[in-house]
Amino acid sequence: MATVTAGITLTSAVGDLTTNALSLSDSTSTTITNMGTTGLARAKVSATAVHSTATILYTADDYAAGAHLYIKNTHGTASEYIWVYDDTTSGDPVILKMAGGDWAFMPIKGDKTLKAYAPSGNNPYVEFIVYGTDQ
Amino acid sequence: MATTATLTLTSADIAGDPVNVSTTSTFTQAGGTVDMDQISYMKVNLGSATDKVLIPASHEYNTINSNKLYIKNLSTVSTEYVTIKIEGSTGIPFGKLYGGQWAFFPYNQNDPAGLIEVLPSKAGIDIEYIWIHENVDILADD
Numbered sequence: 001m002a003t004v005t006a007g008i009t010l011t012s013a014v015g016d017l018t019t020n021a022l023s024l025s026d027s028t029s030t031t032i033t034n035m036g037t038t039g040l041a042r043a044k045v046s047a048t049a050v051h052s053t054a055t056i057l058y059t060a061d062d063y064a065a066g067a068h069l070y071i072k073n074t075h076g077t078a079s080e081y082i083w084v085y086d087d088t089t090s091g092d093p094v095i096l097k098m099a100g101g102d103w104a105f106m107p108i109k110g111d112k113t114l115k116a117y118a119p120s121g122n123n124p125y126v127e128f129i130v131y132g133t134d135q
Numbered sequence: 136m137a138t139t140a141t142l143t144l145t146s147a148d149i150a151g152d153p154v155n156v157s158t159t160s161t162f163t164q165a166g167g168t169v170d171m172d173q174i175s176y177m178k179v180n181l182g183s184a185t186d187k188v189l190i191p192a193s194h195e196y197n198t199i200n201s202n203k204l205y206i207k208n209l210s211t212v213s214t215e216y217v218t219i220k221i222e223g224s225t226g227i228p229f230g231k232l233y234g235g236q237w238a239f240f241p242y243n244q245n246d247p248a249g250l251i252e253v254l255p256s257k258a259g260i261d262i263e264y265i266w267i268h269e270n271v272d273i274l275a276d277d
Contacts, residue, residue, distance in 0.1 A: 004146040004154075008239055010205065010265065012138040017174040017267065022138075024265070026207060028236050037149055040156065065231060070144055072158055079166035081243075086227065095221050095229060097243035099201065101160050104240035105142055107219070107230030129156070131149060 002035040004131060006068070006105055036063055036134030042074070042127045045082055047117040050092045054115035058108065058130045060088050067110045067132025075100035075124040082126055087113040100124065108132075138162045138171050138267065140203065140239060164269040165201040165243065175266040178209070181217065181255045189264060190242065192250040202242040202268045204251065209261040210234035217260060220252040228254075 007027035014021045038058065047054040057071065073082040077100045084096040089112060096104055108114070110132055118124050144156040162171040181187050190202065208217050216231040219238065232238055232253075242251060253262065 002146060002148045004144065004149055006237075007143040007145075008205070008237060009141045009143075010139070011141075012174075016138050016170055017172065022174075024205075026237050027143075030236070035149060039150065040154060066233065067230075069230075070142070070156065072160075078163050078168065081166075086229075089227055093221075093227055093249075095227075096240060098241055099163070099166065099243075102241045103140070103142055103158050103160050104238075105144070106238040106240050107232050107236065109228060109230055112229075127158075129144070129154075 001031060001033045003029055003031040004068070005029040008105070030068070032131070032133050034134045035131060037131040038129055040127070040129045042125055044123050045116050045118040045126050046123050048119055048121045049117055050085060051117065054117045055126060057084065057114040057116055057128050060111050060113040061135070063110045063130065063132030064135045065110045067108050067130055068105065069108050069114070069128065069130050070103070070105045071096070071098070071126060071128040072103040073098040073100055073124060074127050080118070080120055080122060080124050082116050082118050082124055084114055084116050087115045142239070162203055162267060163201065171201065171203070171267050171269055173268050175268070178261060178263045181253065181260050181262060183258050184255050186220070186252045186254050188250055188252050190251040190266060200243070200269050202266065203239070204242055205237065205239045205265040206232060206253070207237040207263045208232045208234050209263055215260055216256045217262060218254040220254065221249070
């Protein structure tokens with residue numbers, strides 16, 4: 001059994017999104033028996049389109065439904081995008097277009113292989129971890 | 136002046152050594168350095184257990200713009216979930232957000248027919264969501 005706590009703090013300065021400053025914090029803990037994880041990983045994204053050489057983030061059915069993905073495009077320039085797509089569903093739909101510096105934390109069903117590519121060809125790096133119930 | 140999101144991810148027992156991740160993203164309009172400037176912040180009851188659209192399909196809205204979405208399932212019952220659907224004209228089920236859990240992700244629509252929907256596992260689940268966006272006329276014309 002293992003427990004992961006995920007917290008988020010959203011802040012916006014005076015006059016940015018609204019007249020007054022905004023601040024929101026939230027945190028949730030997930031305890032899973034038989035927890036498995038990819039481990040925290042960092043990988044170069046070399047492919048420039050959907051392709052067998054695209055960076056594999058997660059392989060379908062490694063974990064049961066209710067797994068979680070954290071992913072970050074570590075590039076410092078906003079225009080340096082990394083696209084994350086579902087390699088299992090027909091048509092390889094793009095799920096996330098992550099600008100440089102963007103991160104995401106979200107649940108995944110566990111039954112889709114997720115891969116990443118970077119259209120620019122500049123080989124940005126992605127940081128990620130997936131955890132869930134091993135099966 | 137800026138809008139930021141900070142994630143902290145911690146676990147003492149997920150691996151042999153503790154895992155501690157802390158990262159901050161500063162939001163900018165698509166591909167540039169201009170701050171994000173618009174927000175929609177709502178708490179809603181999802182009503183019946185059918186698909187509900189959070190971000191509508193529209194080329195104008197999403198394909199060239201930057202969007203950030205925070206969603207929290209406000210149910211206190213850990214088995215009650217909402218399925219997040221991303222892209223595709225009918226939404227592709229991506230993950231299940233159980234009671235008390237939250238998700239945050241950037242969204243830049245790829246399929247012009249694509250949208251973001253949520254499907255509650257039962258009627259009456261409340262969610263809270265924050266959509267931070269740019270240059271979008273989200274109000275329907277009369």
